[in-house]
Amino acid sequence: MNHRSLMTAVAAVGALLVTLVPGTASAAPEQAPVRACADGAALHCYAMYRSTGAQGLRVSAPPAGFGPAELREAYKLPATGGAGQTIAIVDAYDNPSAEADLAVYRKQFGLPECSTANGCFRKVNQRGDATPLPKPDSGWGVEIALDLDMASAACPQCKLLLVEGDDPSFAGLAQSVDTAVKLGASVVSNSYGADEFNGMDTYAGSYKHPGVPILASSGDAGFQPASFPAVLTSVISVGGTSLTRSAGARGWSETAWSGAGSGCSAWVAKPAWQHDPNCRLRTSSDVSAVADPKTGLAVYDTYGLGQRAGWLVVGGTSASSPFVAGVLALAGHGKQINDASFLYTRADKLFDVVGGSNGFCGEDYLCTGLPGYDAPTGLGTPDGIGAF
Template sequence: MSQFTNRRILSTLAAGILTTGAVAVAVTPADATTAVAGAATANPAAASSNVKDVCGAPKPGFDRCFAQIRTDVHEPAHISRAAGTAGRPATAATAPAGFGPADLHSAYNLPTTGGANQTVAIVDAGDDPQAEADLTVYRSTYGLPACTTADRCFTKVNERGAASPLPADQNWGVEIALDLDMVSAACPQCKILLVEADQPSAVDLGTSVDTAVKLGATEVSNSYGATESSDTPADAAHYTHPGVAITASSGDRGYGIPNEPAVFSSVISVGGTSLTRSSNARGWSETAWNGAGSGCSAWVDKPAWQTDPNCPGRMVADVSADADPDTGPAVYLTDYGAPGWIIVGGTSAASPFIAGMIALAGNPAKFPNASALYAPSAHAGLNDIVGGSNAPSTLCGGDYQCNAVVGYDGPTGIGTPNGLSTF
């Protein structure tokens, strides 16, 4: 039996067929593959009826963005909004629906300054011609400093690093707006580099990550993915850049086969929570979002710094932040029917926010992988998320791979940020 076949069987056992200790079970490769495929579809998004995917199912060799949009919230641009001034956002009474930068900074105990020497890259597919203009509206509304091409804070390039020609629209406009706004929310002083791949293929997106690093990005966020396969190990090189922190969304289909690039050991895999205000000392409460991706890899070896017991391969995720569309951030967008404010979620929101937060702390070289998050000294700077699940109990039972438990778990990883001490 080959190493990969053995790994696939073990992964299947860890992914829901078996959720307690090791037990000798005779499983054929075909049985294992079928069981894993079943796990991937057993919890399809667990989304509310008022939520829809931005990107549809990808064709083979292509990725999909993980943004999810609220269909019941859209405030047209003509609705009067009192724009903020630098350092003074619109008031609560006039702010758009959904969380804004101040809410997220409060929830995760973040400072308002930092990251001025950092460049956060976001990688997406296709061009959004209104990206800079929409970003300007978002930042001015919340009183964030301007970030434009003219002041060299914002840069947009194609996957080869050139300002033109830009690729054709791939219907990722919502994803692009979400990514830009979440980096801005986390790190208002950071520079932002938008790299637009020609198409959402694994090759084009991976090339775009390489280009972002060549152009000086200190952090790179990737809010897209596709289920891992035998091709996965060959794609890892695009996401391995020591000295640059690379984050990737864990996915929005709950527990099952993990997604690449989130499954790569060189990547910080970002899961998702549901974030709500609370009367507790923190002022906020979180549980695992039921759509947050988690899973045990059949193709990527377990890194030495990850020691969870029931998964023999790389386990997703490492860390998390708000991702539930029902508790999501406000996003400004021009191409969603008409200009206006929407609420968007998915782990697509969490990945760029964590990338921006790493930039806010200013230590990207600390994250050639996620190992720093697992150090005992890191725990004080993280909120341990307990409660919530991303799979039916019949699939995963009470196992940590699909339930938010004390300590490490699949949907929320080590936890969510509590200040910058861990980062």
């Protein structure tokens, strides 16, 4: 199968899935999901979303989906921390409403203001300039809104740097990552991807910045060929879980999400710090967080969605990557991190995720949530900031 066919056949890393949470008071009648981004780009955003219907733009209405307080409770995160840290979000195209929508999200959930005016928010193009910005795109706009909201949920005191690539090309987004680091990012999140391919080395250097953790979504197509850039050994690959409330001591439970990307690389050598037995080369993912659309996250986005604009409920590993990036920034130790190796020495400080599957592999750890390391959820999910 040629590279173009393979990329078409397998959903990309960081594809968003957006749906209503069933049984919530604000849920609207079932709607067919809408794919936000068109096919054909090198690096993909396959956003699927539903609006919360009758809520529309009524900001005072309680949004469906988990908000920051629930996520902090589920992952035992401190309410403060992260001052002086900058979370960089790298995406393609422009969301002209990004800052205004972020303000609505943060006000709704009682988070501190994060704006250009107070120096907390900054938006630049892939060269680091405030103008000209890329052309707007409503599909990538959903991705941008999601990324900013999830980073905010994890680290409300962190600054946010949004770097918008001219287009979803390998070269453009690689340059955007380099720009994020050059502008002082403490951690960089990438909620996009494509199937791994021969020639990844051309762009791999942009995803390797010792002292600045680089994260990428593992994908939303389940157990499939590994995805770029998450498959790179310099990148922390973030998988996905289904998060629900429970009666246990934690108050929450998680299983592997059926869509969480996992894979055994055909190209990238096994890093010395990864020791799983059934994949000779690099295995994805390393760590995870909530991603299941059915246990999804409240996101506010108004750009280009017409009557669907407003509160959305979003899922996918596109949510888990910026959230874990926020946890890393909250911990504040990024300058000591060069890759995912630190996590493999601190697995006891993560919530181990057991149960669930993202494909067919004979119930092997490569597609099944098992005790210890498994590919859909990695080493587990944040249990406070002790592992970070």
